[in-house]
Amino acid sequence: MNQIKMHAIGIIHSPYNEKNDIPIQGRFKDDVEAWAELKVKYVKGLKDLDKFSHAILLYYLHKSDKENIKGKPFLEDVEHGIFAIRSPHRPNHIGLSVVKIKRIQENKLYFTAVDMINGTPLLDIKPYVKYFDSRDDIVSGWLDKHFKNGKIPDKTIIRRF
Amino acid sequence: MNQIKMHAIGIIHSPYNEKNDIPIQGRFKDDVEAWAELKVKYVKGLKDLDKFSHAILLYYLHKSDKENIKGKPFLEDVEHGIFAIRSPHRPNHIGLSVVKIKRIQENKLYFTAVDMINGTPLLDIKPYVKYFDSRDDIVSGWLDKHFKNGKIPDKTIIRRF
Numbered sequence A, B: 001m002n003q004i005k006m007h008a009i010g011i012i013h014s015p016y017n018e019k020n021d022i023p024i025q026g027r028f029k030d031d032v033e034a035w036a037e038l039k040v041k042y043v044k045g046l047k048d049l050d051k052f053s054h055a056i057l058l059y060y061l062h063k064s065d066k067e068n069i070k071g072k073p074f075l076e077d078v079e080h081g082i083f084a085i086r087s088p089h090r091p092n093h094i095g096l097s098v099v100k101i102k103r104i105q106e107n108k109l110y111f112t113a114v115d116m117i118n119g120t121p122l123l124d125i126k127p128y129v130k131y132f133d134s135r136d137d138i139v140s141g142w143l144d145k146h147f148k149n150g151k152i153p154d155k156t157i158i159r160r161f
Helices: A040-046 A141-150 B040-046 B141-150
Strands: A004-006 A010-013 A033-038 A054-060 A094-105 A108-112 A120-127 B004-006 B010-013 B033-038 B054-060 B094-105 B108-112 B120-127
Touching (some): A033 A040, A054 A108, A054 B094, A094 B054, A094 B120, A120 B094, B033 B040, B033 B120, B054 B108
Antiparallel strands (some): A010 A033, A010 A120, A033 A108, B033 B108, B054 B094, B094 B108
């Protein structure tokens, strides 16, 4: 299987119109709301998602036009492998964010914890299931030193691309 | 943008050769090990991933040949929208698992918490970052009643397709 074909199931409408506006991780900027607008044929797929507090959005990082095998992350000047950072310049350009569900109206899912640029093509929505997706025994590599003692580094709200 | 083209960055080698063998969520069967074998050109992308305890694997659910808009999940006989369940029969067929990293050797990432079938095409590896991906204020919709008081339902180890 050499080529895998995908398609947008909808579009993410975000207040971030410029790459430089986007927070690195939307979790740290919870006052900003966005919505995913699904193609009408997928509306029934949202049934019962409103009973979940969070969802995992998978989307296409369409503004990246390159694929790097290593990169320097936002928080430091040290190079790590692309699979040890969350850079958009990665093979297949799939973005992943855990977002907080605010409400669902027809084909629109409104959410906070936004870190996508306006117009981002949506690939999938999965319910966030604490029994599968949350862990309490996590070591987060090079990131742990930046988040010591529950501190959120200033640099989590800076440009992403 | 109507069509998005992706490709496998590697293959997942799993002891599960038949669809019916696969646990619903590998987290509840931690004695089984698998490995992701990356194409050689991506080896450098693994640098420093071994300092993380967990990774998020995104993969192509290549054994599913259908796309349902609703479905009955493994734990109950009630229909939910496809975006409120983790069924493989979803638009774009992207699978997501949080796995526990055991070791990395050259182009091979060994892990536990396995719930993929042998030969699954790998699309991406992301480091699991507790500050981004873990939450402590989760409501998990229709699933919560099945996991009351920390109980793991027997049915989490059953066939997936």
